[in-house]
Amino acid sequence: MRLLGTIYILCGITMKFVTGLFRSMHVLTAVFFAMAALMLIIIAVRMGWQAFGGELDSSAAQSIIEAVGLLAAAVVALQIAETIVEEEVVRDADISAPTRVRRFLSRFFVVVVVALAIEGLVATFKAIHDDMAHLPYAASILASTALLLTAWGAFVYFNRSAEELEPEAMQEAKGEDSKLQ
Structure with a gap:
């Protein structure tokens, strides 16, 4: 029995170390994203x-x-850095419940869809003024963005039924928002 207790304690210490290591890696990744954003802004x-x-x-x-x-x-x-910090460091949320997955992906997709739409418009303007041969590439960016937006909408729609099966997860996710305020 003592051996099992010791093994249990060692496993708990190891898991805390691994969890701390992952948290540190998330912070480092968020810092790199923020530095990349700063360089792009400059x-x-x-x-x-x-x-x-x-x-x-x-x-x-x-x-x-x-x-x-x-x-x-x-x-x-910047949005990716902020999402990583809020979801993985501040909230320390386990991204497994449908509510958390939907919230995490929604934050990510909003930023990606808007950025891709802007990039598609930039590519369109550039193609129109520089070389019309590049216009199909700009159109493919915009079409892909529309497809991504449609897929995201379908994901949110189909995920709602899974969310309704566990309303306590929604309450828990809303409770985690208080950590950010």
């Missing part, structure tokens, strides 16, 4: 400033449009 500001300082022509407009695309990518990186 590059976009530099591009915009150079476009503003030069002649105000179609070349400057293209630079501004590309800067907007970089800013959209920066927003995605």
Whole structure:
């Protein structure tokens, strides 16, 4: 019996160590996403400033449009960093219940769909002004974004029935929101 108790204690200590290690890796990953976002913002500001300082022509407009695309990518990186910190570090949530999965994926997909739509528009403007041969690529980005949005909507729709089977998970997930306020 003592041996089983010792093994149980050692397993508990090992799991706390592994959990702490994963939490640290999540924090490090979020920091890298935030640093990438900061670099993208700096590059976009530099591009915009150079476009503003030069002649105000179609070349400057293209630079501004590309800067907007970089800013959209920066927003995605920041949102991913924020989601990782909130879901994995602050809430320490186990992403297994349907409610948590839906909330996590919804946060992620909102950012990705908006960023892809902006990138599709940037690619469209660039193709129209530079080379019309690139227009099918821009259209494929926008079509893929629409498909992703449709798939996300289907996921949320079908996940609602699973959510209704365990209403206590919704209450628990809402209770975790208080950790963020």
